Amino acid sequence: MDNLPPLREVINTHGLQARKSLGQNFLLDLNLTRRIAREAGVQAGVQVYEVGPGPGGLTRALLAEGADHVLAIEKDNRCLAALSEVADAYPGRLDVIEQDALQVDEATALAGSPNQSEAPCIIVANLPYNVSAVLLTKWLQADPWPPWFQSLTLMFQKEVADRITAKPGSKAYGRLSVLSNWRTSPRRLFDVSPQAFVPAPKIVSTVVRFDVRKKPVAPADVNALQAATTAAFGQRRKMIRSSLKSLGVSVEALLDATEIEPTLRAETLSVEQYYALARAYVALK
Ligand code: SAM
Numbered sequence: 001m002d003n004l005p006p007l008r009e010v011i012n013t014h015g016l017q018a019r020k021s022l023g024q025n026f027l028l029d030l031n032l033t034r035r036i037a038r039e040a041g042v043q044a045g046v047q048v049y050e051v052g053p054g055p056g057g058l059t060r061a062l063l064a065e066g067a068d069h070v071l072a073i074e075k076d077n078r079c080l081a082a083l084s085e086v087a088d089a090y091p092g093r094l095d096v097i098e099q100d101a102l103q104v105d106e107a108t109a110l111a112g113s114p115n116q117s118e119a120p121c122i123i124v125a126n127l128p129y130n131v132s133a134v135l136l137t138k139w140l141q142a143d144p145w146p147p148w149f150q151s152l153t154l155m156f157q158k159e160v161a162d163r164i165t166a167k168p169g170s171k172a173y174g175r176l177s178v179l180s181n182w183r184t185s186p187r188r189l190f191d192v193s194p195q196a197f198v199p200a201p202k203i204v205s206t207v208v209r210f211d212v213r214k215k216p217v218a219p220a221d222v223n224a225l226q227a228a229t230t231a232a233f234g235q236r237r238k239m240i241r242s243s244l245k246s247l248g249v250s251v252e253a254l255l256d257a258t259e260i261e262p263t264l265r266a267e268t269l270s271v272e273q274y275y276a277l278a279r280a281y282v283a284l285k
Helices: 007-013 030-040 057-064 077-089 106-112 129-140 158-165 175-183 222-234 240-247 251-258 271-284
Strands: 047-051 069-074 094-098 121-125 151-157 184-192 205-212
Touching: 007 077, 030 057, 030 121, 030 151, 030 184, 030 205, 047 057, 047 106, 057 069, 057 077, 057 121, 069 077, 069 106, 077 094, 121 129, 129 151, 129 158, 129 175, 151 158, 151 184, 158 175, 158 184, 158 205, 175 184, 175 222, 175 271, 222 240, 222 271, 240 251, 251 271
Parallel strands: 047 069, 047 121, 069 094, 121 151
Antiparallel strands: 151 205, 184 205
């Protein structure tokens, strides 16, 4: 696919032994990384924002699949020399910033990237699991909407992917399902077995793609939506008339305005009912 050395060799040459503290489980199978890139929609005419390139397995696939440009954010400076070899193999198409992705203002970083591209941007990342959930929430709360990216393709612990794609009435349905389905249409692409990573984690992973809805399913204030889902799912076994008390507004007025049955429980409310609750909450606050 390119003239770069195999990833195992890259890891040995640059001393990139995986660090648990950085959630490092590397993908060394370039067929798998190319599959992720393809199913994320990477092709010529697209630029990619990648978080956590590590030794560069997924980055190489993104470039080989034809991305006009990749901007990669990596916290571990041990990876920079290996990534600069990838940049040399794809001149003018890869920029790497050494930073914590949680601190990055992405629109500014993209605009300031030396080889910046005007092409539509998608996010593709194989991140540590704790960081992916936090970043997903940050990206889903982007303001303005539609945001600076068109889709996100991210690796999750299978159980988190189940929560993201869960439907009302199921055990896995929760805050992450409501928030994800509000502004995007999430769908599972495929599972990845532990053996595909070095070192192998204990759990199965799932790649999820989220396509941005240009218009959210219903207008709602993102902070109010977070407040309503936190209150409801924080006490998911209780009836909604009781769990919503923590919002600090009249629950009766909230339920009247939204025509929601007071005896329902959090997991049976539809995504639309949560938007309605968020809107009523803003009006009553
Ligand atoms: N993309 C590579 C692959 O697929 O083989 C590496 C994936 S590894 C699961 C996660 C990567 O994210 C590591 O390279 C790690 O150093 C990096 N990382 C962890 N936390 C980060 C953060 N907060 N900001 C940026 N990069 C981070």
